[in-house]
Structures are given as structure tokens and as C-alpha cells.
Amino acid sequence: MQAPFRTRVKICCISSLEEAQLAIRLGADALGLVGRMPSGPGVVGDELAAQIVQATPPPLATFMLTSETNVADILAHQQRVGANTIQLVDAVPADTYAQLHAALPTVKVVQVIHVIDEKNVTEALLAVQYGVDALLLDSGNPTLAVKELGGTGRVHNWQVSRQIVEQSPVPVFLAGGLNPTNVREAINAVHPYGLDICSGVRTNGQLDAQKLEAFMHAINP
Numbered sequence: 001m002q003a004p005f006r007t008r009v010k011i012c013c014i015s016s017l018e019e020a021q022l023a024i025r026l027g028a029d030a031l032g033l034v035g036r037m038p039s040g041p042g043v044v045g046d047e048l049a050a051q052i053v054q055a056t057p058p059p060l061a062t063f064m065l066t067s068e069t070n071v072a073d074i075l076a077h078q079q080r081v082g083a084n085t086i087q088l089v090d091a092v093p094a095d096t097y098a099q100l101h102a103a104l105p106t107v108k109v110v111q112v113i114h115v116i117d118e119k120n121v122t123e124a125l126l127a128v129q130y131g132v133d134a135l136l137l138d139s140g141n142p143t144l145a146v147k148e149l150g151g152t153g154r155v156h157n158w159q160v161s162r163q164i165v166e167q168s169p170v171p172v173f174l175a176g177g178l179n180p181t182n183v184r185e186a187i188n189a190v191h192p193y194g195l196d197i198c199s200g201v202r203t204n205g206q207l208d209a210q211k212l213e214a215f216m217h218a219i220n221p
């Protein structure tokens with residue numbers, strides 16, 4: 001997909017109404033709400049996530065991150081939270097996207113690809129073929145005994161990410177270890193549609209206004 005005029009920004013791991021307001025004030029295009037995960041620092045309860053969704057004005061998107069992999073569990077999670085976008089952080093069976101779209105026609109579905117090597121290019125393009133609305137490239141490791149499905153604070157191989165962006169007909173978000181210092185290099189290397197960040201704009205787990213401002217400024221100097 002052609003690079004956008006302006007790189008979109010999703011601020012993830014939102015854990016309070018105050019953090020949501022801060023992210024919106026400083027220019028977020030989307031908020032990320034992390035559901036129950038096997039590991040990671042950003043989890044927020046479903047009830048609070050639902051309150052944040054309700055308080056989020058248009059045109060912002062609300063991404064519900066789910067580690068569920070079967071359709072009934074994903075739909076149940078979406079019903080509890082009400083987000084307008086489902087972010088699948090683990091691999092799912094090929095017919096999942098079609099089933100989610102049939103059940104929730106107005107909700108968008110984003111598939112996370114944990115980028116390790118060139119095999120992930122094929123994995124990403126297959127997800128597109130099966131009907132995802134967007135891809136999100138992160139740095140987890142789903143093969144570990146306790147799966148890492150995101151929130152690692154690590155960058156991955158951006159050359160592979162660039163190949164995915166070049167070949168994907170749907171928007172691609174770049175995540176994984178982004179921060180105010182490396183984000184400009186990341187944009188130049190990968191040309192993503194959007195960026196997604198959690199730990200790089202936080203201090204002691206809290207969203208940090210100064211870091212977020214610096215991040216936004218690095219994207220739009």
C-alpha cells in the first residue's frame with residue numbers, strides 16, 4: 001500500500017481515562033486496550049477498557065488486543081469491551097477473519113505478525129488473502145513456553161517489515177520497541193501506514209506526556 005501523507009499513530013496499553021485523554025490531546029489516531037495476555041506490561045481489565053471505549057470520541061479508533069484464538073471467545077471479548085477494532089495478537093485459523101466479519105460487519109480486524117525472518121512475509125500476505133483489514137508488525141515470540149505476544153520493548157528486523165509494507169495491499173502498522181529516538185529511522189526504513197507504541201512513551205508504567213510529545217514531534221517535526 002502506498003505510504004500515507006501522514007503517518008498514523010496508535011498509543012497502546014492505555015490503562016485509565018486520564019491516559020486516554022492525554023493520548024488524544026497529544027494527537028493519537030487510535031488507542032490500544034490490552035486484554036488478558038500470557039505476558040506483558042499493558043493489560044487493562046475489560047470493564048475499564050469498555051469505559052475508555054465509551055469515552056473515546058470520533059474519529060479515533062479503539063483497538064482491543066485479544067490473545068483469544070477461537071471465534072466464540074474473540075466475539076465474547078469484543079462484546080465485553082465494545083471496541084471498533086479487534087487486534088489479534090496470536091495466530092488464528094484461516095477462516096477466523098471471515099467469521100468475525102460476518103458476526104461484526106462494522107468492526108475491523110487487524111492481525112499481528114511477530115516478525116522474526118522472511119517466512120513472516122508469506123504469513124502476512126496469507127492473512128491479507130484470508131481477509132484481514134490491516135496488519136500490525138510486532139516483536140513477540142509466540143513459540144516460547146510462556147508466549148510473548150507483544151509489549152516487549154524490542155525492535156525486530158525492519159528489512160522484513162519493509163518487504164511486508166511493499167507487498168501489502170492493506171495498511172501496515174509498525175510496533176515493537178519504538179521510542180522518540182528511533183521512530184524517525186523506523187519510518188524511513190519501513191514506510192508504515194501507522195505506528196504503534198507502548199513502553200517507549202511510558203515511565204514507571206505510566207504514560208509520560210513529555211515522551212509522548214517528543215514521539216509525536218519526531219514523527220511530525
Ligand SMILES: O=C(O)c1ccccc1N[C@@H]1O[C@H](COP(=O)(O)O)[C@@H](O)[C@H]1O
Binds near residue numbers: 178199
Ligand atoms: O503490552 C502488553 O502487555 C502486550 C501484551 C501482549 C500483546 C501485546 C501487548 N502490547 C502491544 O505490544 C506493542 C509493542 O509494545 P512496545 O512498544 O514494544 O512496548 C504495543 O504497541 C502494544 O500494541
